[in-house]
Amino acid sequence: MTFSAAMPGTIDNELSRHLLRADGQEDVCLATYATSTGSTRTTALVNAALLPERGERAVHGNASFTGDYFVRAAAQAASLGRGVVALHSHPGSRGWQLMSRPDHDAERSYAHLVQQVTGKPLVGMTLAGNGDWSCRVWDAVGVPTHGESVRVVGDHFRVTWNDQLRPAPKSNDRQDRTVSAWGEEIHASLARTRVLVVGAGSVGLDVGLRLAATGLIQVGVMDFDSVEIVNLDRLVGATATDVRLARSKVEVAGRLMVRAATAANPKIVELDASICDPAGLAAALDYDIVISCVDRPWPRGVLNTLAYADLIPVIDGGIGIDTFDDGTMRNATWRTHVLLPGQPCLCCNKQLDAGEIQTDKLGLLDDPAYINGADPEALPKRQNVAVLAAGVSASILAQFVSLTVTPSGFGVPGPLSYSLSTHTLDHLHFPTKKDCAFEAAVAAGDDRLVLTGEHTAARHIQAERRARQARPVTRLRRALSRGA
Ligand SMILES: [Zn+2]
Ligand SMILES: [Zn+2]
Structure with missing residues (x-):
């Protein structure tokens, strides 16, 4: 397991105000953390500062804690089921810090x-x-054990990297034009940021390709679905052969992303999984940013927990196409938003009805009896047009750049809505609901709201695909196509 830490921007502000003193001296303080456990990474999420009271620390050259301060903090952390973080400052330095001998001995x-x-x-x-x-x-x-990164999650997403464990990649000729847009330093950070795309449909595939082309070293793509003939009008690059060979959407996305990648040693991770399953969620907890390109309420509900509880920003987007009764087009609207502490969650920004999460989880959205009796407005829409999917992926990627590159210091813009008929872009403002359980769980980590469960529909689709792949003729075709 690798180790990382993260904190909301508000906690970063509070700790920085205390630790970076006007008189330039070092200072110390304590805080509590919760753990977020991924498949290969454990993250300590700093969730509350416990600033020292009078006499609990000394500030003189090397600042130091008293034992009483540690005892108070440990008792408080224990009563909340949290851990303790010991923090101190190195005012004159920059970048990832190693420990001095006194640092080491004190901790x-x-x-x-x-x-x-x-x-x-x-x-x-x-x-x-x-x-x-x-x-x-x-x-x-x-x-x-030294961590590999610390991320500060607010409207500006900032990561400090441990260059020994996660060295800055050298940008190469293929990335010249990209690097000249935002500079070497930002590119070196962006390239190391692990981004997971959940949903490898038209939008997810497009987003994944562009992240790989930008030079990100690790891009993951998660989906449990197979490529079907009806997908070929919008999965650009997927072929009838992919359908015949019973390929999964992630297998096809992975193949196309590897070709598009410009990093020296790209790591394109294909996750044939559902984010609704505990294993899918654990895999997602290894990433720094997640892009949600799924439209069903259950997976979006799960991603709505992780954005706040695990401090992994989720960039979500979707499109709605309205038709008149005669079947002609009235309008299309696409919306994108970044979910992170300080921004409204999917329920507060009215993209997700908490009741629908349960309906979807129970499998009712696939149940013909339920569908026949339900209000058509409440059911997921099936229309999906490749020419407009690019509008959604463009807006998602622009939100990604605002979050990570912060042009002119502007971070994420809040929820955006684009209306096709009039070509207007609206900035939407939603207050957080008083009883919002998602946003109340900031930095709760493994104590997050549990929405995961066995995703039976996903298992069926995967089993059906494996059965098709196991047919002798498909096996032979797959073997022949390897490397093609
Ligand atoms: Zn030190
Ligand atoms: Zn909310």
């Missing part, structure tokens, strides 16, 4: 106590003078 001396009281390992963090964070986690016998 090590409290690691055992904290583990005893909270049952969770002590996390240490250092804040450099320019706002760069670094992190490590201590095991019970006092050995630290």
Whole structure:
């Protein structure tokens, strides 16, 4: 397992105000964290600062904690089921910080106590003078493991990378025009950001291709569906052969993304899975940003938990096409929004009805009896047009650039709505509902709202595909096409 840390922008502000002093001296403080457990990465999510009271720390050259301060913080963290983070500043430096001997000895001396009281390992963090964070986690016998990144999640998404574990890639000739748009430093950070695209339909495929072409080293794509003949009017690059050979959507997306990738050693991860299954969610928790290109309420509900509870921004978008009663086109509207602390969630921005999550989870949206009796407006729409899907993917990708590159210092714009008939772009404003359980769970990590469960419909589709692939004639065709 690799280790990382993350915090909401509000906590970053509060900690920075305390740790970066006007007099330029080092300072220390404690905080609590929750754990987010992915398949290969554990992330400590800093969720509350516990600033020192009088006499709990000394500020003189090397600032130091008192034992009483640690005992108070550990007791408080334990009562909330949280862990303890010990933080200090290096005001004169920048970038990922290593520990000095005194840093090492101070953190090590409290690691055992904290583990005893909270049952969770002590996390240490250092804040450099320019706002760069670094992190490590201590095991019970006092050995630290360095983190690979710290992300600060607000309208501006900022990551400090541990260059030893996640070295900055050298940009190459193929990326010249891209790098000249935002500079080497931003590109080196963007390239290391792991982005997962959930849903490999028309929008997801387009987004995945463009992220790979931009030079991101690791792009994941998750879908459980197979390529069918009705998909060929919008899965650009998929062929009738893919249908005949019973290929999955991720297999096709992966093949096309590898070809489009410009990173020196791209890692395109094909996840034949559903985000609704616990294993699919765990795989998603290894990523830094998720792009939601699914339209069903259940997967969108699950992504709505992760955006807040696990501090992994989710960029979601969708299109609605209206037709007149005679079947001609009235309008098309596409909306995109970034879900993260401080922005309205999918329920508050009226993209998702919490009741529909359960309806979908129970399989009712695939049940003919339910569909016949339901209000057609409440059912997922089936219209999907390749020429307009590009509008959705363009808006999603523009939101991605605002989040990560922040042109002129502007971060995410909030929910956007584009109306085709009049060609108007609206900025929508939604308040957070008072009882919103999704947004109340910021940085809750593994204590997130549980919406996952066995996704039976996904299992059926995967089993049906495997059965088709196992037919002798398909096996032979697949073997012959390998490498083609
Ligand atoms: Zn230090
Ligand atoms: Zn909400």
